[in-house]
Amino acid sequence: MESWKPPSAPAVRQRRPRGLVQEIVNSLAASIREGVIKPGDKLPTESEIMSRFEVSRTVVREALSKLQANGLVETRHGIGTFALNLPDTSNFKISGCDFSTLADVIALLELRISLETEAAGLAAQRRTDANLAAMETALKAFSDAIEQDSEAVPSDFAFHMEVSRATGNRHFADLMTYLGTMIIPRTRIDTSSSAPEGRLKYLQQAHGDHENIFIAIRNQDADAARAAMRTSRRRSSRDTSRNGGLISSMYLS
Amino acid sequence: MESWKPPSAPAVRQRRPRGLVQEIVNSLAASIREGVIKPGDKLPTESEIMSRFEVSRTVVREALSKLQANGLVETRHGIGTFALNLPDTSNFKISGCDFSTLADVIALLELRISLETEAAGLAAQRRTDANLAAMETALKAFSDAIEQDSEAVPSDFAFHMEVSRATGNRHFADLMTYLGTMIIPRTRIDTSSSAPEGRLKYLQQAHGDHENIFIAIRNQDADAARAAMRTSRRRSSRDTSRNGGLISSMYLS
DNA sequence: ACCCATTTGTCCGTATGTATA
DNA sequence: ATATACATACGGACAAATGGG
DSSP states (O other): OOOOOOOOOOOOOOOOOOOOOHHHHHHHHHHHTTTOOOOOOOOOOOOHHHHHHHHOOHHHHHHHHHHHHTTEEEETTEEEEOOOOOOOOOBBBBOOGGSHHHHHHHHHHHHHHHHHHHHHHHHHHHOOOHHHHHHHHHHHHHHHHHHHHOHHHHHHHHHHHHHHHSOOEEEEEEEHHHHHHGGGGGGOOOOOSSSSSHHHHHHHHHHHHHHHHHHHHHOOOOOHHHHHHHHHHHHHHOOOOOOOGGGGGGGGO | OOOOOSSOOOOOEEEEESSSSHOOOHHHHHHTTSSSSTOOOBBOOOHHHHHTOEEEEEEHHHHHHHHHHHTTTETTTTTTTEEOOOOOOOBOOGGGGGGSSSSHHHHHHHHHHHHHHHHHHHHHHOOOHHHHHHHHHHHHHHHHHHHHOOOOOHHHHHHHHHHHHHSSSSSHHHHHHHHHHHHHGGOOOOSSSSSSHHHHHHHHHHHHHHHHHHHHTTTTOOHHHHHHHHHHHHHHHHHHHTTTGGGGGOOOO
């Protein structure tokens, strides 16, 4: 096993981030973002890319197809492919190809948890009694879900959303909603398979983290709230990177 | 002319909207949007689509690839392709009316600085020498701008952007860019009017803050970097709320 | 107007790997 | 463990659009 010999010797290729297509997408996207290929410039022809990366045309075309779908390039029949990427500052959007590798997902998760850390601090200073009550409800729902072995994600997310809301700053909740909808749908994987007892342990730990966060916010201790959230973060990303493809843990930060 | 006989008789095909791929994308997208294929349903297998539209597998795969990129379907390895149709949560956007009151602007600024606080912590752990050099350049440009009484905003923003870049996580820089373009244009107010000597003092203080942040990042001290950024934030928001409409200070966090 | 080279678009066929039931 | 269906990759062929000679 683990040989994968191509018919016509492609020299070396040490890494395989997740297939040849992704390799080319990453490379070209980087070139565009870093300005090596400026907006309006013509990309190399498909044949050139083929020989440069030593891949077949199928791969090149799939890569260009993804870049098109993500609005980075536009291709004109008989002419070539051109970079677009007008610094679209009019809205913050995370393109679909940012979920292709595990590293991408972790990067996104890191952003989300950084936000949550600060949100926890602000929430500790400003939370209302109504916020506390909502958090407690979500916390209860979460622990019930653990016991009944049912879906824990919704109540988990509800807790995190309530922390964001408790900042009193609508933008925190808005951004969290956005990041949540971007991340959660990609985590269809397992959640119930591949380690029933490990999962239970993980969820209980997450619940413990949540309670610490809740207590700190209730006590209006901003530093403790941030620290608790950060602790939760550290565990989560450690687990995520360790188990490679087991992404289920990610959205249970 | 106008014969185009394919090897194995394809019956009719009157229009070609812009390629076979687009034809299939349109057809499937319509099916999903009109509810012929409901969310969660399995789409026909690739082979079925091939024979139904009389196209090759290549075309089918490219069509499905575009539907994936547009978030309309999700395909699970070894199982099939499934309709999603959770339309639109597709981007995070701050609407223009969020700048109507001072409170709105402060809320936005708070989001930005929360982000920067965490970014500073990550930057301290990951900064490269190139990052440090770029920060130093921006710092120098900022102090020059203070002395010459010229526009200090660009170099200030450059410094903050470089901190975001030093996280090594592209999404931090992206979000900062977005928030920057949203906030800066709204701060046309004064910057040179309404308190020439107070402004100088303020800018010098900001420069001092920046240097503290820089030193902490250079020393790879994450806690100190966050603390320095937070100190900067506290001064900034105190000034901003005190002087009511004098918003100029805000973007010099 | 014609042809030609270039480049993208479409198609075919095949082979191997991998995930699911 | 086998069968199914998708994932990835290769290669060759021709069609169609474009722009220049």
